[in-house]
Amino acid sequence: MQVFPGDPEVTITVAAEIAADGFQVAEVHAGTHTGTHLDAPLHTVQGGSSVDQIDLSRLVGVARIVRLPVVDAGHVFVWSDVEAQLSDLDSVAMVLFHTGWSQHFGTELYLRHPAFDADIALGLLDRGISVVGVDTLNPDLTDLSGAEVDLPFHRALLGAEGVIVENLTNLASIDFADPWVSVLPLPFAGMDGSPVRAVAMEVAVG
Secondary structure, X not given: OOOOOOOOOOEEEEEXXXXXXXXXXXXEEOOOOXXXXXXXXXXXXXXXXXXXXXXXHHHEEEEEEEEOOOOOOOOEEOHHHHHHHOOOOOOOOEEEEEOOXXXXXXXXXXXXXXXXXXXXXXXXXXXOOOEEEEOOOOOOOOOOOOOOOOOHHHHHHHOOOOEEEEOOOOHHHOOOOXXXXXXXXXXXXXXXXXXXXXXXXXXXXX
């Protein structure tokens, strides 16, 4: 599985088999930011909340999906690109950005994804939204040069005790309004993040 450059690689091996042992057990080796995952504030903020300290009620609720146009690699979206889709957020628990970039997962192009200006994080925080998801590797640009990492979107959102969900996929399949979305992590004590099973549901009202 493709991971952020330098993160632990993913391996899954069979540790016990039914034929030989009477049961099957697999061994999984992966980093806390593998696949679709959640960034806790501790990921980039010294002393920030760890994944097990996040109130789970923040991670289940109505999501606003902001659908963005197809753009070139490395494009940076700014507040004016998303503002029109971010009105009336009073009942919204999280905002998810759909760029379509998840179709490139597993390729070199996926690493050169579009990104989001930190002003978008600040604008969302001003509107009471502190859980943000993207269908890219990173809401910030991923620097492949090996230079010091610069993560302004992370700093803005996680610095305000927000949460980022990365590597979302299948957002195009949500063809109904006001999806009820769950992005619950494993309660890794003292850790900076966790894989999540992101699920969108159509909930009948009344």
